[in-house]
Amino acid sequence: MSSxxxxxxxxxxxxxxxxxxxxxxxxACGGQQQNLHSRPSYHGFYLxxxxxxxxxxxLVVWSLAERPVTRYVAMQxxxxxxxxxxxxxxxxxxxVVDTIAEGVPKLSAQEFxxxxxxxxxxxxxxxxxxxxxxxSVILGSNPDPNVLGAAFKLAEARATSRFLLPIACxxxxxxxxxxGYTRIxxxxxxxxxxxxxxxxxxxxxxxxxVLTTVGIVLSVLFETIHFFQFVSxxxxxxxxxxxxxxxTVGQAEGQFGLLPLLWGTLFISLVAxxxxxxxxxxxxxxxxxxxxxxxxxxxxxxxxxxxGIPTIVYGFFALSVFGPLLRDLGFxxxxxxxxxxxxxxxxxxxxxxxxxxxxxxxxxxNAVPQSLREGSYGLGATQSETIKKVILPAxxxxxxxxxxxxxxxxxxxxxxxxxxxxxxxxxxxxxLEPVTTITVKIVSQLTGDLEFNSPQTxxxxxLGLTLFVITLGLNVYALYIVRKYRxxxx
Amino acid sequence: MTDQTASLSSFKSEEAQKxxxxxxxxxxxxxxxxxxxxxxxxxxLVFLFxxxxxxxxxAFLQTSVKLPVEFSRExxxxxxxxxxxDEIFQANFVKLAREGLYxxxxxxxxxxxxxxxxxxxxxxxxDVQLRDMVLRDPSIIGTTEDVWLLASDNADxxxxxxxxxxxxxxxxxxxxxQVAWIDQLVDNGDMKKKFNTGLFLNGASSNPETAGLGVxxxxxxxxxxxxxxxxxxxxxxxxxxxxxxxxxxxxxxxIEVNINNLAAVPSIVFGLLGLAVFINFFGLxxxxxxxxxxxxxxxxxxxxxxxxxxxIRAVPPSIREAALGVGASKMQLIGHHVLPLSLxxxxxxxxxxxxxxxxETAPLLMIGMVAFVVEYPATPLDPATGxxxxxxxxxxxxxxxxxxxxxxxxxxxxxFLIVMNSLAVYLRNKFERKW
Numbered sequence: 001m002s003s004x005x006x007x008x009x010x011x012x013x014x015x016x017x018x019x020x021x022x023x024x025x026x027x028a029c030g031g032q033q034q035n036l037h038s039r040p041s042y043h044g045f046y047l048x049x050x051x052x053x054x055x056x057x058x059l060v061v062w063s064l065a066e067r068p069v070t071r072y073v074a075m076q077x078x079x080x081x082x083x084x085x086x087x088x089x090x091x092x093x094x095x096v097v098d099t100i101a102e103g104v105p106k107l108s109a110q111e112f113x114x115x116x117x118x119x120x121x122x123x124x125x126x127x128x129x130x131x132x133x134x135x136s137v138i139l140g141s142n143p144d145p146n147v148l149g150a151a152f153k154l155a156e157a158r159a160t161s162r163f164l165l166p167i168a169c170x171x172x173x174x175x176x177x178x179x180g181y182t183r184i185x186x187x188x189x190x191x192x193x194x195x196x197x198x199x200x201x202x203x204x205x206x207x208x209x210v211l212t213t214v215g216i217v218l219s220v221l222f223e224t225i226h227f228f229q230f231v232s233x234x235x236x237x238x239x240x241x242x243x244x245x246x247x248t249v250g251q252a253e254g255q256f257g258l259l260p261l262l263w264g265t266l267f268i269s270l271v272a273x274x275x276x277x278x279x280x281x282x283x284x285x286x287x288x289x290x291x292x293x294x295x296x297x298x299x300x301x302x303x304x305x306x307x308g309i310p311t312i313v314y315g316f317f318a319l320s321v322f323g324p325l326l327r328d329l330g331f332x333x334x335x336x337x338x339x340x341x342x343x344x345x346x347x348x349x350x351x352x353x354x355x356x357x358x359x360x361x362x363x364x365x366n367a368v369p370q371s372l373r374e375g376s377y378g379l380g381a382t383q384s385e386t387i388k389k390v391i392l393p394a395x396x397x398x399x400x401x402x403x404x405x406x407x408x409x410x411x412x413x414x415x416x417x418x419x420x421x422x423x424x425x426x427x428x429x430x431x432l433e434p435v436t437t438i439t440v441k442i443v444s445q446l447t448g449d450l451e452f453n454s455p456q457t458x459x460x461x462x463l464g465l466t467l468f469v470i471t472l473g474l475n476v477y478a479l480y481i482v483r484k485y486r487x488x489x490x
Numbered sequence: 491m492t493d494q495t496a497s498l499s500s501f502k503s504e505e506a507q508k509x510x511x512x513x514x515x516x517x518x519x520x521x522x523x524x525x526x527x528x529x530x531x532x533x534x535l536v537f538l539f540x541x542x543x544x545x546x547x548x549a550f551l552q553t554s555v556k557l558p559v560e561f562s563r564e565x566x567x568x569x570x571x572x573x574x575x576d577e578i579f580q581a582n583f584v585k586l587a588r589e590g591l592y593x594x595x596x597x598x599x600x601x602x603x604x605x606x607x608x609x610x611x612x613x614x615x616x617d618v619q620l621r622d623m624v625l626r627d628p629s630i631i632g633t634t635e636d637v638w639l640l641a642s643d644n645a646d647x648x649x650x651x652x653x654x655x656x657x658x659x660x661x662x663x664x665x666x667x668q669v670a671w672i673d674q675l676v677d678n679g680d681m682k683k684k685f686n687t688g689l690f691l692n693g694a695s696s697n698p699e700t701a702g703l704g705v706x707x708x709x710x711x712x713x714x715x716x717x718x719x720x721x722x723x724x725x726x727x728x729x730x731x732x733x734x735x736x737x738x739x740x741x742x743x744x745i746e747v748n749i750n751n752l753a754a755v756p757s758i759v760f761g762l763l764g765l766a767v768f769i770n771f772f773g774l775x776x777x778x779x780x781x782x783x784x785x786x787x788x789x790x791x792x793x794x795x796x797x798x799x800x801x802i803r804a805v806p807p808s809i810r811e812a813a814l815g816v817g818a819s820k821m822q823l824i825g826h827h828v829l830p831l832s833l834x835x836x837x838x839x840x841x842x843x844x845x846x847x848x849x850e851t852a853p854l855l856m857i858g859m860v861a862f863v864v865e866y867p868a869t870p871l872d873p874a875t876g877x878x879x880x881x882x883x884x885x886x887x888x889x890x891x892x893x894x895x896x897x898x899x900x901x902x903x904x905x906f907l908i909v910m911n912s913l914a915v916y917l918r919n920k921f922e923r924k925w
Contacts, residue, residue: 067773195821199735205727206736209749209795212788216759219766279527286524299528306531308911310849312878313542313900316885320893321541351534382513384520405754412756414852415878419885439758443855446765464762468755475754479747 001166003063007056013173014052021047021184029186038191046190049197050180055173059165066161074101074154079146091453093147096139100151101158103137119148220468223461230455231256236462242425242436244445244456256459258466260425264342264435268421269410271346271431272353276406279350280357281399287358288365289387300362307355315419318348323420335432338422342431345421349410356406364398364485365391398485404478408471414439438463542897542904549898552686552699553646555611555675557590559620560634566624567631578624583617587639594680595671607667613640615700640688641681643698643891645672649683652890663890689898693864694875694883698891701884703899705863709779709874710848716783716870717790717847722840724787725794726829732795733802734824753792760789761856769857776858777873785853790843797839801832834921841914845907851878877903 018041025043029035036043074097082093107115111131117123125142132139143151184190228236239257283303287296323339326347330337337343368391376386392399422434423444445460500506566581591608592599599605616639624631644663647653649672659666675681692702736742764785768774774781805828813823854860859879867874875883881903884896 064772191819195819198821199731202727202731202735205724206731206745208724208788209728209752209791210745212763212791213748213752215767216755216763219763219771220759223766279530282523282527283531286521286528290521290524302535303528303531306535308845308907309538310851310878310903310907312849312851312881312885313538313904316881316896316900317538317541319885320545320896351531354531382517384517385513387520408754412758414756414758415882418852418855419882439756439852442758442762443852446856447858447860461762461766464759468759471754471756472751475751476747479750 001162003059003165006059006166006169010052010055010059010169010173013177014048017051017177017180018044018048021045021180024181024184025186025188025190028184035186037187037189038194042190042194043184043188045194046188047177047180047184049194050176051173052176053197054176055169058172059169062161062165062168066158070154070157070161073157074150077146077150077153082146096143097147097150097154099137099139100132100143100148101154103132103135104151104155105159106135107131115148116152118143119145119152121145216468220461220465223458224465227455227458227462230458236459240427242441244459254456256455256462257425258438258463260427261436261438261441261463262466263427264421264425265411265437265439267342267431267435268346268349268417268437269407271342272350272410273403273407275347275350276353276357276410277403280354280402280406281361283354283358284361284365285387288362289383289391300359303355303358306352307359309352311352311413311415312419314348314352315415315417318344318416318420322348330432337432338434340420340422340434342421342433342435345417346431348420349413349416352413352416353406353409356409357402360402360405360482361395361399364395364402364482367398367486368394395485397481401478401482401485404474404481408474408478411474412439412467412471414443418443438467442467539904542900545894546897546899546901548650548652549689549894549901550686551650551683552688553641553649553681554638554684555591555594555641555645556636556638556680557587557594558634559586559590559637559639561586561620561624561631563632567628575625578621581621581624583620583624584612587612587616587620590637595674604667607665608671610664611642611645611668611671613642613699614697615640615695618700638684640699643889644668645681646699647890648672649676649681650894652894689895690902693866694862695864698887698889698895701892701895703877703880703902705866706875706877706880706899708867709782709859709863709879710877712779712867712870712874713783713786713876714844714848716780717787717844718840720784721787721790721794721843721847725791725840725843726798726836728791729795729798729802730824730828733799734820734828749792749795753796756852757789757850758852758856760785761853763788764853764857775871775873777861777863777875778871779859779867779874779876780870781857782854782859782874782876783870785857786847786850789850789853790847793843793846794836794839797842798832798836801835801839802828804835805831831923834917834923838914838918841910841917845910845914848910849878849903849907851876851882854879855882877906 022040022044024047025036025038025040026033033040038046071094075094078093078097082090104112104115114123114131115128118125118128125145125148128148129139129142132143236256236258238259239255240259241255241257242260243255245254283299287299291299323341323344326341326344327337327339372390372394373386376390377383381389417437417440421440422436423440424434424436425441426433426435428435442460442463445457445463565586566583567577569577571577588605588609589599591612592605595608597604597608619639620637623637641649644653645668648655648664648669653663655662655669664672672681688700688702690702690707691704692700693705695701732742732745736745764781768781768784769776809827809831810823813827814820818826854876859875860883861873861875863873863875865872877899881896881899884892884899
């Protein structure tokens with residue numbers, strides 16, 4: 001019985017318990033509902049929670065624990081050389097054990113006998129392999145008897161777990177139901193209990209966001225530390241050559257210098273900001289200071305469309321239209337512009353982040369008190385002089401915050417650069433040449449076959465951590481500035 | 491007195507007037523910069539949409555050719571046993587289609603060069619088309635029928651005008667002979683562009699003319715379903731706790747800052763999280779839309795929490811106090827009043843979150859959804875792709891036919907987003923309440 005079926009049955013049982021609990025509470029007070037502390041439906045929920053909740057918790061915990069526990073049991077069958085061996089060897093052996101164990105339940109009694117003999121050494125392991133291949137279990141070599149033994153143990157442990165799980169869940173549900181049923185009486189404070197459970201549920205939901213952050217930090221940090229066992233942090237952070245080579249397990253032959261990637265990322269983001277800041281700022285000035293309410297009501301959402309378009313669309317546009325266009329344009333005026341130049345990716349990305357600059361700056365300039373404007377007009381300043389000399393300086397911290405947020409967007413942006421920026425890591429100052437970015441390299445190191453023990457794969461997590469730290473720093477600082485600024489005029 | 495007239499006249503002096511004109515000119519110029527900035531953004535938007543539309547609209551049409559195909563028994567089912575499906579799967583349907591083509595064009599099947607040229611007019615996917623016909627209705631074996639079959643991507647490109655007829659013969663992907671045949675077929679009405687249902691139904695294929703979005707659409711559907719089932723309840727519950735229960739102080743502040751920062755974490759980092767936690771730690775399968783949905787759930791959660799909190803905060807205190815005053819508990823206040831009243835706001839926020847999730851690509855690349863999937867995924871645990879990932883994969887392919895497909899797929903994605911956004915705007919306008 002799959003976990004999903006058990007879950008569905010538990011939900012069904014909970015619903016049933018709700019109706020039984022309601023009936024029971026009405027019976028318990030002899031139909032005089034005013035004598036109940038809580039309304040009958042709360043008694044229903046009380047019984048439903050007692051029936052389903054502990055069983056569901058058991059189901060979840062069991063399902064999470066099943067894999068590590070069965071794995072541990074199977075591991076006991078393997079010789080010490082494997083168990084104490086390197087991580088790579090261990091995970092390789094365990095994955096073979098895993099694939100064989102998948103196939104074991106599919107075997108007929110006769111075939112199983114052959115495998116058992118092979119394990120004890122009475123049949124050849126190549127026979128065992130042939131049988132497994134017939135059940136679409138593909139193996140790289142003939143299985144070792146020890147591995148077969150571990151696979152048997154694993155399959156057995158799994159079968160036991162699958163057999164026990166529904167029994168345990170239904171027993172817990174039944175006990176919960178019986179206990180709750182006997183406790184229902186008019187004086188039971190069912191509502192308070194139900195509400196306390198619901199409140200805990202709300203609290204748990206709110207911790208998911210925090211858990212996500214913790215999860216990001218831990219998972220990325222863990223793999224990064226793993227990476228630094230192959231490559232020294234110093235070589236990673238200050239290396240000027242990016243040349244990871246191909247993934248060969250356990251051998252750090254390549255060079256993993258962060259600097260060319262970091263430079264590429266910053267260079268493209270700089271071009272993007274050179275486009276987005278003037279355009280976004282002037283658009284914000286026009287919308288907040290000059291435009292009538294109708295123009296504003298039209299222009300603001302239209303600008304925000306730019307931020308709503310998926311970045312893959314920008315990437316495709318840059319790749320198929322804008323890059324070739326720039327290249328031809330450059331060709332006509334005698335410049336050699338690569339189709340995947342810094343300019344291509346930078347300009348398209350700049351357009352994408354215009355709304356991040358304009359929307360927030362617009363809000364911030366609107367928050368500048370009207371009295372400041374009127375004071376300036378009273379001194380005879382024109383509108384543009386007021387904006388330049390009074391409003392912009394007053395709104396400056398907020399605008400800087402907006403620009404920093406936009407910069408963090410640009411640094412973390414992936415799809416535009418994956419499609420439209422270069423592949424080769426290049427330390428260049430020429431915006432007409434291609435460079436590559438951190439995000440591009442994360443994608444290229446993690447697509448295709450993954451081997452979690454090679455620095456070539458793990459470097460993606462180190463790059464991810466770098467990216468996370470940079471963007472987080474920018475965000476925290478930007479939000480701090482904006483918050484501080486808001487308080488100033490409140 | 492004289493001082494005043496002097497200063498008054500100095501305002502009207504040539505010099506002062508000139509300065510004033512200069513300042514007014516600067517004023518107008520400044521204003522023009524603002525208009526120019528908005529126009530620049532607008533122009534870019536229009537350019538983006540038109541360039542995708544002009545490239546993509548033709549993907550919704552596909553060239554087909556009508557051929558008299560003889561479903562000969564010797565080729566399809568020589569044993570005569572209608573149960574022998576593997577015979578049908580191995581039958582040489584390409585040969586049948588080609589023979590039909592030679593008949594239609596009236597060419598000599600003995601001449602190898604002519605034959606090779608003619609073969610290139612047909613898609614490499616015709617065998618699947620014919621095989622499916624036979625499997626659906628085995629009674630057509632032994633008859634000859636007029637069948638609409640897919641033309642090759644080069645024939646398609648010629649008809650759509652993306653191969654220039656003026657290019658010299660030796661540099662054109664279709665040679666003069668083939669052009670003549672195509673013209674002949676078109677004149678007879680035996681070759682035309684039809685609505686491309688395959689674009690929406692087919693799975694992955696290395697031939698542009700048989701590649702479709704079917705798997706991607708199903709994958710995206712599963713992912714959206716996961717997001718709706720997980721992110722919405724979690725997000726609303728979290729927002730309720732933070733607004734209604736959380737004691738104001740350090741913890742609430744931490745969670746608040748946390749959520750704001752989470753909303754700005756680069757999406758690719760969520761992909762790394764998914765890879766390390768869901769796939770590596772929990773052992774969920776790679777390329778599964780369930781994992782994609784989980785990653786997108788974590789990504790959209792901050793958006794939903796932030797919008798829901800704003801909606802809850804907009805419920806006026808008078809309603810809360812009235813409810814508490816007649817003896818409702820806090821939970822009853824939430825269930826009976828706060829939630830129903832903030833529902834429109836929550837719905838709008840949810841749609842905005844979904845729009846964001848539907849268009850997101852980068853995290854899906856990390857969890858292996860860049861896969862060549864031909865079969866429809868039956869459950870969220872089967873390998874699948876997503877709409878934006880399919881666009882990415884097609885955009886990275888070299889064949890000409892895929893450029894058109896990519897733009898077409900982009901149009902499909904944009905259409906979904908426009909519909910969802912319009913729904914959000916409609917809901918906001920319809921249910922927005924001013925207290």
